Amino acid sequence: MKHLSIGIGVAAAALLASPALAETTYVTADRMLDVESGRYVAAPLITIEDGKIVAVSSGASPEGANVIDLSGHTLMPGLIDMHVHLDGRPEYGGYSGLQFSDRFWSVIGAANARNMLHAGFTTVRNLGASDYNVVGLDQAIEAGWVEGPRIVGAAHALGATGGHCDQTFLPPSFDAKSPAVGDSPDELRKRVREQRKYGAEVIKACATGGVFSRNTAPGIQQLTLEELTAIADEAHFWGLKAAAHAHGAAGIKAAIRAGFDTIEHASYADDEAIKLAKERGTFFSMDIFNTEYTLSQGAANGVLEENLNKERELSQAQRDNFRSAHKAGVRMVFASDAGVMPHEDVGGQFRVMVEYGMTPAEAYRAATVNAAEALGQAGKVGVIKPGAWADMIAVDGDPLNDVSQMTDVDAVIKGGVRVK
Known part of the structure; x- marks a missing residue:
């Protein structure tokens, strides 16, 4: 199993530099925590191209799109x-x-x-x-x-x-x-x-x-x-x-x-x-x-x-x-x-x-x-906003009421690729 996990890790990392990232990817979740305001945004729809966020809106993803579906989870910046x-x-x-x-x-x-x-x-x-x-x-x-x-x-x-x-x-x-x-x-x-x-x-x-x-x-x-x-x-x-x-x-x-x-x-x-x-x-x-x-x-x-x-x-x-x-x-x-x-x-x-x-x-x-x-990287990391790297995490609870959620995050996305 060691060799399998390492192989998966390298494959996922290789995707970070892959031209395939030119394809548009969407991330959806039940809600997103806006860390600056400390408030939740319902049904976020994050649009990603070339590893970066190009749009943040709400609603469903387009039919047939490449989607990272995090239903049941709260989305946060990496x-x-x-x-x-x-x-x-x-x-x-x-x-x-x-x-x-x-x-x-x-x-x-x-x-x-x-x-x-x-x-x-x-x-x-x-x-x-x-x-x-x-x-x-x-x-x-x-x-x-x-x-x-x-x-x-x-x-x-x-x-x-x-x-x-x-x-x-x-x-x-x-x-x-x-x-x-x-x-x-x-x-x-x-x-x-x-x-x-x-x-x-x-x-x-x-x-x-x-x-x-x-x-x-x-x-x-x-x-x-x-x-x-x-x-x-x-x-x-x-x-x-x-x-x-x-x-x-x-x-x-x-x-x-x-x-x-x-x-x-x-x-x-x-x-x-x-x-x-x-x-x-x-x-x-x-x-x-x-x-x-x-x-x-x-x-x-x-x-x-x-x-x-x-x-x-x-x-x-x-x-x-x-x-x-x-x-x-x-x-x-x-x-x-x-x-x-x-x-x-x-x-x-x-x-x-x-x-x-x-x-x-x-x-x-x-x-x-x-x-x-x-x-010195404001707007590039630490936020879910257009222009930032598409780095995000997801937890299955309410992080504003339970910080223990941060000891075992359910999903990690780096540069638009789900790595966990």
């Missing part, structure tokens, strides 16, 4: 996860990943991409990967060789020598370091150019320490304001968005002042940081679900006690600050940090987003229109 790591798995924590060859992670990436697509995430932003694994994966998906979501990838994440985005697990004799570290504004400008040269479509930098590294404290700033400003300025010069990994309040505020478009994690955001983000229109990208997996399964997966302790210390603060930031009106996007947790389970985050202050409609906007705007 979801967007703004913080994933496709070439990682949480089952291999700490040093356990060293048992595999480098290319193992490339293959894992293909499996994770398919899992995320089938979970309803038709677009993802990959914020950091080794060896340009996800750049190659993106190319393979676009060429139709494997099945997966649209990827906006960062390649290697930038950081300071010895910081969270450097290699921190091996002794000096290995001379192990990330190719994207830098220790001055000029060095980090060059790192931006190198990552863009080799396929980065967004730039990520680590402004503070992190949980899953050694000898780094999440709350401590690791890049100066001048260095962060150089990174954001250079990214924007090349037309790229900039994302800052930042747990601590000082690093969050420095990254906002430097001009970063999104703040990842934002765990210890204080009142000043929240006010500053709202004033500047900076998006918070807060992964408030994965802590449940890490604290329940991390030790069995080889995660070191040092890292588990850091997760225990910040997880509740991050959730509380998610509530505070949302209440204050900070713009929020959906972010799971998949790779720290299983990619196929990230839909469970909607439950926690609602538990910590969002309505279901607000949570869905975070994973659609807000995320699309933060990507």
Whole structure:
């Protein structure tokens, strides 16, 4: 059965690049959720040509037409996860990943991409990967060789020598370091150019320490304001968005002042940081679900006690600050940090987003229109409107009253092709 499922996946992916998409396709369902208004539209009729939506109306499809019939279901835009790591798995924590060859992670990436697509995430932003694994994966998906979501990838994440985005697990004799570290504004400008040269479509930098590294404290700033400003300025010069990994309040505020478009994690955001983000229109990208997996399964997966302790210390603060930031009106996007947790389970985050202050409609906007705007792709993904890619999901219940629907979507359409 493994070979059969892979064959079906490749065949479906190949259709994405097929000239056959010139045929008009219609999608029908009982109703459609307009994520912007938070209201249902009855009996939607979506017209698709060449993988894109050309019309949204209501009623029956033409007789004899090519129809994806989702009767009994609610139609929604394809979801967007703004913080994933496709070439990682949480089952291999700490040093356990060293048992595999480098290319193992490339293959894992293909499996994770398919899992995320089938979970309803038709677009993802990959914020950091080794060896340009996800750049190659993106190319393979676009060429139709494997099945997966649209990827906006960062390649290697930038950081300071010895910081969270450097290699921190091996002794000096290995001379192990990330190719994207830098220790001055000029060095980090060059790192931006190198990552863009080799396929980065967004730039990520680590402004503070992190949980899953050694000898780094999440709350401590690791890049100066001048260095962060150089990174954001250079990214924007090349037309790229900039994302800052930042747990601590000082690093969050420095990254906002430097001009970063999104703040990842934002765990210890204080009142000043929240006010500053709202004033500047900076998006918070807060992964408030994965802590449940890490604290329940991390030790069995080889995660070191040092890292588990850091997760225990910040997880509740991050959730509380998610509530505070949302209440204050900070713009929020959906972010799971998949790779720290299983990619196929990230839909469970909607439950926690609602538990910590969002309505279901607000949570869905975070994973659609807000995320699309933060990507710089408003109107192209995250909506069911003319001109957008024909990326949609369907659930069989009432998602405005039951966010658990998002943990097992019934149908996924990418580029006008039903892939689940």
